[in-house]
Amino acid sequence: MRLNKSQKMVRMVELMNRRGGIRAVEFMERFNLDPRTLRRYLSDLRSLGLPIIDEGTGYDRTISLDPSYRRAGVQLTLPEVLSLHFGRKLFTFLSGTQFASDLDDAIERLEPAIPRAHADLARDLDRRFMAVPEHAKDYSEMGDLIDEVMTSLLYENPARAEYARADGVARDYTLEPYTLATYRQGLYLFARDRADGKLKTFAVERFTRFDRLRLEKFAVPPDYRPEDHVRDAFGIISGPAVEVSAVFDADVASVVAERKWHHSQRLEELDDGRLRLTMRVALTHELLTWLLGFAGQVEVERPPKLVEQLRAAHRKAVERLG
Known part of the structure; x- marks a missing residue:
């Protein structure tokens, strides 16, 4: 453009x-x-x-x-002050990166917009409100790469990248970055792979090289919606959706019922106190590890492939226990 x-x-x-x-x-x-x-x-x-x-x-x-430059003529309400605080706390996993630094600068520039009546409260927010972190990924040494990813995305420049999969195998890509997503305190890039034209999900920390092609441009399709890319995902990794049915024991039924695990989920209370959960999701490692977390308190009814994956994982665990 x-x-x-x-x-x-x-x-x-x-x-x-x-x-x-x-x-x-x-x-x-x-x-x-x-x-x-x-x-x-x-x-x-x-x-x-x-x-x-x-x-x-x-x-x-x-x-x-000039660092002293401030936005003038703006007054923040108390809910807006709290929203800023929580917004910053949700991104603590990016500490040490330019993104976190820029976010701190932006919030600092808004400090003069906090009314005097709320100033004392604003200084004590860290003790009054807290976002408990998950097991965050470490991006402290990846500031330059993250900056390159974000610049490529914002200015619609494609990039040549080297990406190491979880098994350690590295591969070269030419990518068109569409969306940078956060999930469980990690960064993920939705990008179109020019080799096959498919939209794929990349964990940012696995990029070993990311070179923006500054003189090239690409166009994001006007009908693209990132929500569609993860619609069938049980988390962040997507794939073909299948019907999944699992029955949870009565003593964990409330744990399952109190959360929205997927937009397609349906819950059925059984006469013996157990709970049946059905949903259409992709069969991914995320789904498998979630079910394994319930150990013997869940029975997967379908699909057969998922049933066998769980059996194999449990057999392996028993063998290791001797």
Whole structure:
């Protein structure tokens, strides 16, 4: 997509607002600007009252917005303050990455919008409200790669990537990133594989290389909805849906009944207190491990393939116990 001057200036402000700013040469490469045009754009932005800082010399100089720049004229309600707090806490698993840093900066810029009446409460939110973390993935050493993934996604640049599967086998891909999703404190990329045209799910931490093709563009289909990609998933990994039926013992029936496991689920209370759960989902490792977590308190009725997978897993466990 070809950007006009106004669109370029909006995106320039977004980039300057990142911690550490952006180098002049990156501006020129990204927006196809010569030095003279870049100076004119920056002059126009300054005339709008933006506090632009220009440090260094030549193409490698850093251009950024003054850190003291704040949004003015905004007042947050107490529920909005709490929403910001919870939003940040849900992304603690990204600590150490540019994304987390940018999120902290954004919330910091909103602090002046917190009314004085709520200021004391806002300072004590960490003790009053808490999001208990799951077993988060560690992205502290992947900041540059995550930044490349997000930039590729936002500016619709394809990428050449190397991806190591769970079994350790690595493979090269040319990808068109559609959506970055979070699931159980992990990051997953929904991307179209140019080799076969299929939309696939990639765990971000398994990318060993991710190189954005800055001069190329792709278009996300107008009818694309990320919800459709995971509609049949029992979690984040999708596949062909099959009818699954499982009966849970009475002593765990309430544990199963109190949650929405899948949008297609149906619950049936049996006369002996047991609970039958039926749903149409993909047969994935996520589903298998969830059922194994109930050990002998669940009986899977169908499909036969899932029944056999559970039997094999239980037999293996018994053999290891001797």
